[in-house]
Amino acid sequence: MKIEIPEFCLIAMVGVTSSGKSAFAGKHFKEEEILSSDAFRMMVSDDENDQSVTADAFELLYAVAEKRLSHRKTTVIDATNLRKDDRKKITELAKSQDVHTVAIVMDLPEKTILQRNAGRADRSIPEKKVRSQMSAFRQGTGKLKEEGFRFVYFIKSEEEADDAEIAYTKLWNDRKDEHGPFDIIGDVHGCAKELKELLGKLGYVMEEGVYCHPEGRKAVFVGDLCDRGPENMAVLRLVMPMVRSGYALCVPGNHDNKLERYLNNRNVQISYGLKNTIEEIENENDDFREEIRDFLRSLVSHYILDDGRLVVSHAGIRQEYIGRASARIREFCLYGDTTGETDDLGLPVRLDWAEDYRGSAVIVYGHTPQADVKVLNNTFCIDTGCVFGGKLSCLRYPEKEIVSVQAEKEYYKPVRPLMSVENDNDMLKASDITGKLRITTSLIQEIVIPKENTAAAFETVSRFAADPHWLIYLPPTMSPCETSQLDDYLEHPAEAFSYYKKNGVSRVVCEKKHMGSRAVVVLCHSPEAAAKRFGVRDGSRGIIYTRTGRRFFDDPEMESGLLDRIDAELTDRYFWDDFDTEWVCLDTEIMPWSEKAKALLKEQYGPVGRAGREALRASISAIEEVFERGISSDDTEVDLSALLGWYQDKLNDINKYVEAYHEYCWGVKSLEDIRIAPFHLLASEGRCFCYKTHEWHLDMIGRYMVGRDIVIMTTDNLIIDIDDGEQTAKAIGWWKILTESGDEGMVVKPERYVTLNGGHLIQPAVKCRGREYLRMIYGPEYLSPEHLSRLKKRSLSCKRSLALREFSLGVESLRRFVSKEPLYRVHECVFGVLALESEPVDPRL
């Protein structure tokens, strides 16, 4: 006997004790699929026969069943399930999990059962009890279908039990093995003319009276073929043969459903343009009416296509409903997410399931007409209101390209005009970023961020970050080079070169490190482009933000002024045309440092310099007075002249420290006093430039941005071959000149932006900071030998690992934004960088 059941279902074994349920289940199902009441009794009480723990055992059993079903795992409940109440629990569980139920009834002859029971040495039960179970069994098992079991199989004999064979059938909605390519077409509503035009535009041709595509593309209709429009029968005559011949798929819409009910003589309220369809049908013969009815009956609520990567449903579908089947899901697919309320125009109030959608499958649907295709979180609403005088649209898959034709006229007056699409409902959810995060990136497979870090970042991002729509990238932290072995240095470029050499890099770029504040510039060609591409509608066309996602400038005029100047260069030099883009993202440094670090300077750097200078001067003169008194050092246990010399060195150090920070401070009265140095051209429409060489980046920046406006600064650099001693010596010489004249230092980067060594990502850049500059980090006197020797004991491993993870997240967020992934996917990476920043790493590195 063949037992056909869906590949995902909830199976109830039904039968009295000793009827062979467990043996049957054990033979035909996997061990992990079977939840046996005996096993659960054993689990809670060490005794599988202990009836006193039945309640606890079942509580646990159902809890496990629910979890399994929520993970879409077929589950077998191996218990007697004799009472109607017991079975009701099973059908209710199935309903809540939107899964089909199967009953496998062990209906063996009573004699066989009684014999078996008697023969069970371990746990035979009184015959009286078996007989009473049998009478309960006879009463209950006749109406299992009415109770809600979708498939019911009776096993009548031991032979049948032995010979039974389980055959799994796919769910009707499972078309995962169809890979398209597809042309998914929106609500047609009787607009036959536009449909023909669209099919023509898509390349479909009429062959033997049926539209088909010469390249084997398949059309998918999202439903609502009829009603309101002028030629409903013509549409059906076109679509039905396409579906029948396998050239098209179709899911039902609410209008199709209503028509089906009408044709089945069910009580239907005739409104919403059903009337004209009915009038057309009245003129058709019975055969055609029958054909329509069969067609409509055959429609499946939604389809899962292309290995689960594409889902098509008339009114959309919630993430958790995909690949399940129930009346409630069918209802949802037809009518969508409604509250049951209606608004002031009598239209149903709709909740937007798409706002909450976080799945990776593309969902294409219709049902709610809008002026344009609405894209949100991987969902596409392609009902562009053709019948209301809008467009008939198609989404080509996998290309994600939209093809539309304009309606010839308004066939039906909409209750309210078609709304323009504003993709601003991409609200981020707390659950997107709280708790432990696992982020998959293209460079590092999985980055795990502990929940303590995400909690800290949740606070920062909520209180200080700019509009997340703008935040498409955060720069990573950068590690210093290995600690120098040279006596007088903590950092030295030789270490950077040897790091890259060790990692198989032969050419590196040495860039002067600007001593300002890191800033990311996102600039759109126009406010319209900002609205369209970033969903920012406040009239601004860009932003400059810090490495923690805060707006860089408090003064909005300063920000827009600087953006305007960058745009002027880009426009003048045809950047927008050359790159065929309406936006650009730049990685930059903004000077002076004092502009952003004012608080730090006023509260830490300045005061230390002041206190140091005054205290050391006073101390020196106190020591000098002792000398003036004529006490010689010999008279004391303290070497006063050594002390004096030491304090003079200290004063010298503190003066150098003050000079060092002075280099990076100047007053800003207007934009003219600001300097911005772009050094990475990160991304523009459709392209992320993370795989280009740094030479290319610097070249593009030179070509399109720097050189004319004094505010936009160039980044001095030297590209060298690290195997060539002469070239490295030259680079080290250059570094010395830079740092001795007050520059911070230089950054050494491998030739290519992203570089792997043996499959592993290596540091995208290391910094070599100057001797004088480091006074600001390690204190004014750090170079004195007794300090330096201790400071050299520093470990870079945490910093380096952090730098790699942040770098991968940065590249990933750009990649996701460029490939038009939803906001929450981009935000996840940006947020991840912020969260990693709360890891305790030595801040001086």
Added chain:
Amino acid sequence: MLLTITYTGNDTQDIGYLLYKNPYRAQEFRMKMGTVYAFYPEVSDERTTFALLLELDPIDLAKGREDSGEAGLFAYVNDRPYVTSSFMSKALASVLGKAMSRKCDKRQELADSRMDLEARLTMLPVRGNKEILRQMFEPLGYEVTYETFPIDETFPEWGESPYVNLTLKGRVRLSDLLNQLYVLIPVSDMQKHYYVSEDEIEKLADHGGEWIKSHPYREMIVRRYFPKTKSYARKFNELIGIGVDGESSVNEPEDISGFEPLDTIRLETVRDEVLRMNAASVIDIGCGEGKLLSLLLQDRGIAKLAGADVSLSALDKAKKRLGYDELKLNGDSRLELFQGSLLYKDSRFEHYDCACLVEVVEHIDEARLPEFEKVLFGYAIPRTVILTTPNREYNKNYEYIGEDSLRHSDHRFEWTRAEFRAWTEHICEEYGYSVEIKGIGEKDDRGMSPTQMGVFRK
């Protein structure tokens, strides 16, 4: 860091006996935190100056001593090696302990008598108004002069540094001077380099019990000596027998004449409003330390109560205040606390009869209000919302608030009554609520309330 003490008079070299430091030698003392050098820059019959130079190792400060296993307390770039701070107090106590206890084998008489002394403290940090130096030292009989410095003369716009070179002149006992410096250096700086434990109360009593008791600014001195531990200040006052039964000087202005602070009035008004609407479930978003929740928790009519805040430290305080962990341990599930942000859609905000947002909205960037509105009124959709925010027009009544500034440094804006009304109307229009606007707090003579409250109903 440098401290000098000058004695003028006759045979001033005798100060050496009191200090137990020979005027003709320089000495050094190794201490855990660094090295102290003691020497005399000036020695004559008429005038003798003693100097204490304290050398701290900046790397030890930052990293913790290599052998100690302790983590460092300070940044590498730090003023501690240069300024006169609690390190100096410690140095005084260990190098000049005998002098501080007024014991002298050879010149006890001199130790017991008042001398013409001048102390000079180089780079003493003063937190807040520098006039407190006068308040601290003048009542103790010193003539106070101090020199101030710009943070950086190259950038005058950065303002004045917190440091002074302080000179104290007086006819006082040497031991008193030393003890007073021991206490008042950290009082000026309001920082200590060590963990302040309960022993510190006793220590303060040893060094200052007597003179603090009669000091007119004793409340300020004690408060600043224990800046982070108010309970120690109270215990100290009890120990030396002041401020116990009503004759105390610790009269906060709030305690005078039944004046109720605005914060209390505000919370009680909101609570009354919640009770009036018979809400069975209430969520306090931006609950802070949980003050409102603790009021609402007392009402058993509220079956479900939740508090959310974006700040983890605020939530920790709320958990303590409300005994959250004990509640959970006892299986009481009436209260939930969680981290939440009004800029992120959050299903945990849903299904409440009433949401309270007390002084929250003004902490959100104005540009991001639309998201906040959606999260609260569009998605969470509480049946009622009670929202309070400052009335900017009232700020004129606060002396300490400048013409254009706001009440709190984290306020992103404050609304006038008209602006608040306009915003509430926009909410009602967009999200289908009705609103009633009320004032909270004592009205000024223009009839203006300090706080405005909107009660929204769906």
